[in-house]
Amino acid sequence: MSVLLVLEESGGKIKRASWEALAAAHRLAPAQEITAVVIGAETDALAAEAAAKPLGKVVRVEHPLLKTYTADGFSIALHQLIRNQSDTKWVVFPHTYQVRDYAPALACRMGEVLIGDVTGIEDGPVFTRQLMQGRLNGSYRHSGNGPCFVSVQAGAFRADSVETQVNAAPAPIELFTPALEPAQIRTAPSEPFRESAQTVDLGSAQRIVSVGRGIKGAENLPLIEALAGALGAELAASRPICDNGWMPMERQVGSSGQTVAPKLYVAVGISGAIQHLVGMKGSQCIVAINKDPDAPIFEVADYGIAGDLFEVVPALTEAVKAGR
Amino acid sequence: MKIVVAIKQVPDRDAPVRIAADEKWIEERELQWAMNEPDAYALEEALQLKEKHGGEVIVLSAGPERVGSTIREALAKGADRAIHIVCDELGAGAGGGLRNFDALGVARLLAEAIKPESPDLVLTGLQSEDLGLCQTGVILAELLGLPHSTLILHVEKTDAGLKVKRELEEGWFQSIEMPLPAVLAMQSGGNKLRYATLMGIKRAKTKELRAVNAAELGVQAGAVVTLEQISAPKKQKSTQMLGGSAKEAATALVEKLKTEARVL
Numbered sequence: 331m332s333v334l335l336v337l338e339e340s341g342g343k344i345k346r347a348s349w350e351a352l353a354a355a356h357r358l359a360p361a362q363e364i365t366a367v368v369i370g371a372e373t374d375a376l377a378a379e380a381a382a383k384p385l386g387k388v389v390r391v392e393h394p395l396l397k398t399y400t401a402d403g404f405s406i407a408l409h410q411l412i413r414n415q416s417d418t419k420w421v422v423f424p425h426t427y428q429v430r431d432y433a434p435a436l437a438c439r440m441g442e443v444l445i446g447d448v449t450g451i452e453d454g455p456v457f458t459r460q461l462m463q464g465r466l467n468g469s470y471r472h473s474g475n476g477p478c479f480v481s482v483q484a485g486a487f488r489a490d491s492v493e494t495q496v497n498a499a500p501a502p503i504e505l506f507t508p509a510l511e512p513a514q515i516r517t518a519p520s521e522p523f524r525e526s527a528q529t530v531d532l533g534s535a536q537r538i539v540s541v542g543r544g545i546k547g548a549e550n551l552p553l554i555e556a557l558a559g560a561l562g563a564e565l566a567a568s569r570p571i572c573d574n575g576w577m578p579m580e581r582q583v584g585s586s587g588q589t590v591a592p593k594l595y596v597a598v599g600i601s602g603a604i605q606h607l608v609g610m611k612g613s614q615c616i617v618a619i620n621k622d623p624d625a626p627i628f629e630v631a632d633y634g635i636a637g638d639l640f641e642v643v644p645a646l647t648e649a650v651k652a653g654r
Numbered sequence: 655m656k657i658v659v660a661i662k663q664v665p666d667r668d669a670p671v672r673i674a675a676d677e678k679w680i681e682e683r684e685l686q687w688a689m690n691e692p693d694a695y696a697l698e699e700a701l702q703l704k705e706k707h708g709g710e711v712i713v714l715s716a717g718p719e720r721v722g723s724t725i726r727e728a729l730a731k732g733a734d735r736a737i738h739i740v741c742d743e744l745g746a747g748a749g750g751g752l753r754n755f756d757a758l759g760v761a762r763l764l765a766e767a768i769k770p771e772s773p774d775l776v777l778t779g780l781q782s783e784d785l786g787l788c789q790t791g792v793i794l795a796e797l798l799g800l801p802h803s804t805l806i807l808h809v810e811k812t813d814a815g816l817k818v819k820r821e822l823e824e825g826w827f828q829s830i831e832m833p834l835p836a837v838l839a840m841q842s843g844g845n846k847l848r849y850a851t852l853m854g855i856k857r858a859k860t861k862e863l864r865a866v867n868a869a870e871l872g873v874q875a876g877a878v879v880t881l882e883q884i885s886a887p888k889k890q891k892s893t894q895m896l897g898g899s900a901k902e903a904a905t906a907l908v909e910k911l912k913t914e915a916r917v918l
Contacts (some may be wrong), residue, residue, distance in 0.1 A: 464887070
């Protein structure tokens with residue numbers, strides 16, 4: 331088997347990002363050579379879900395100490411598995427927060443380097459990932475004996491290309507029990523919590539006006555509020571605006587905030603780093619206003635105005651009002 | 655607490671980037687440079703921990719001569735001393751430019767400089783704004799044999815070690831407890847960043863800034879992962895750019911949102 335695909339779950343179901351990673355794995359090897367890995371304290375249901383997908387086999391990495399994710403537990407267990415499966419050429423992950431937390435250490439343990447946040451795989455294989463906050467792409471190649479570790483950006487590969495196979499026999503499932511001692515796990519995580527009840531549900535908004543660093547200061551926000559008012563839109567922001575306390579965290583769109591898909595998304599002064607794009611690129615119509623004509627936000631926009639937001643936004647507010 | 659903060663100098667966010675002639679990196683001449691923002695948050699956390707618990711904050715950065723300005727900025731904000739791993743782009747010798755190293759190689763350089771300091775805590779930013787590899791902190795922990803956590807917004811010292819607040823996806827968080835020494839990769843936004851004061855800038859000039867040649871650290875150049883080419887991204891959608899004056903563009907946009915996109 332040449333690809334080990336490490337699946338991630340949430341609430342007892344395999345995450346969609348894991349199936350996108352399976353689609354990426356199909357670019358590296360035929361389905362029969364892909365081994366999916368589920369990891370935890372009880373993995374039978376996850377394994378059954380994975381076994382129905384187009385892949386060669388499923389391995390359950392199971393141990394009571396893997397009940398809750400820890401970087402130590404996952405790194406040690408997967409390291410043992412990879413050494414056990416000595417014909418592994420590729421180890422593929424979805425690029426989640428959890429994977430970022432341990433995959434670089436796991437790769438390092440084997441003298442390897444993770445090629446992280448990959449958006450494309452071309453012949454070679456040559457891996458594409460973004461540089462300079464999405465303003466450029468980089469082409470990466472792996473050399474040496476491997477295995478080569480790769481994590482795949484959310485949304486970059488299509489999960490619907492690896493639909494559950496209704497009529498095919500499920501892939502065989504094996505159990506792997508790693509040797510783990512409590513003392514090897516040095517961190518003690520708590521249960522996840524939320525800061526406060528979310529009172530703003532941007533997910534159901536029809537129109538959103540979202541603001542980024544280009545606004546320069548909280549004192550300029552009334553400009554954006556006026557535009558949102560004229561459009562009947564909810565206000566949202568990219569991460570730095572909320573980090574600065576200019577807008578509450580619950581209005582943040584992106585990987586660490588809410589994911590939205592309104593009919594109209596107006597991005598004002600937002601450059602379009604991937605952390606923001608993953609939260610809004612499903613919007614029906616995207617408008618971008620930014621002074622930098624090369625800003626990555628224009629790559630996902632339907633309509634763009636490359637200009638000074640301090641001139642464009644008031645003009646747009648007036649035009650919306652006049653157009654009623 | 656003795657804290658080492660690993661910081662990186664990156665192209666200023668607002669600086670225009672041009673692909674260099676060899677298409678392997680960007681044109682660095684005439685570029686403006688700044689402290690990587692997540693690293694600025696790591697420095698801020700370190701300075702606040704020192705203010706609460708005492709100790710020392712040591713700044714560590716690798717790169718060519720120009721990195722000195724970012725190190726001075728960190729010293730001006732309140733770091734006590736600094737180590738500069740000098741790694742010239744054109745430099746001869748075993749070290750060579752940082753571009754001869756992959757993420758593991760750079761982390762090895764940093765780890766070799768950290769080891770003799772035996773710090774209680776090592777902080778880095780979660781990711782860099784140029785390469786965005788998101789790995790340095792995690793690999794450092796592995797090389798130093800220390801526990802780690804990433805995406806940290808807040809650090810609290812406890813009797814047993816640390817209690818940190820870690821960001822999860824979609825607005826969730828968790829607390830993690832761990833012993834010291836440890837390595838943390840800091841997320842942006844946990845604190846308010848301070849500015850350097852005039853007094854701080856003055857004092858920085860008298861603080862120790864030790865230069866270590868990368869070649870002296872005994873780390874082999876070389877990489878298992880190499881960046882072969884950079885390019886401008888291909889557009890995912892055909893974007894209609896609306897030109898003219900602000901008023902003309904705004905009027906055209908409203909018309910298109912009504913009649914073409916039908917979202918108004």
